Amino acid sequence: GAVVSQHPSWVICKSGTSVKIECRSLDFQATTMFWYRQFPKQSLMLMATSNEGSKATYEQGVEKDKFLINHASLTLSTLTVTSAHPEDSSFYICSAQTTRLGEAFFGQGTRLTVV
């Protein structure tokens, strides 16, 4: 299957700082990428849909000014958690969608801990 790389795998940051997470599609171009948040023992919660060259579409209840998404190329989308607080600590996962069957492949996730 297609490969999606997410970086970093884990990060610890101080409260009030910003953290950037990268999501790259390594062997295909993805005009659409998705960002999810996952709480322990729960399913994936969609945060936003990232479209190359245009503004991201955020789900209800997700603050767009806090979770900045940039999809500047067909292979890279970034999620920046601004002014992070302990309640932002979570597992963040991205996925990129292929044009073939619309299959989605996921990154390995980023464990964010805000202290």
Added chain:
Amino acid sequence: TQLLEQSPQFLSIQEGENLTVYCNSSSVFSSLQWYRQEPGEGPVLLVTVVTGGEVKKLKRLTFQFGDARKDSSLHITAAQPGDTGLYLCAGGRNYGQNFVFGPGTRLSVLP
């Protein structure tokens, strides 16, 4: 509103047993995908089914897409501890639209 339901939500079985996980919806999907996720990792795609009534086999795993493309099942034969994980079904619509994820089935296979 949860568009995809999965059952059971939790399942703990002994090694060697068979099991079936169900994914149901009132909506029609253009495709349906099954993923397995292990703790601390992203979901890994197991299979994509697109045709109503389609059956796909992946070693001991058998996937079926309902005739009306509203439901799917995953059957595991002779489960092994390595099958332990969170199984997610996801309904696909048009390209560029988000997949609808089920709540997941957490499977634990005991040796």
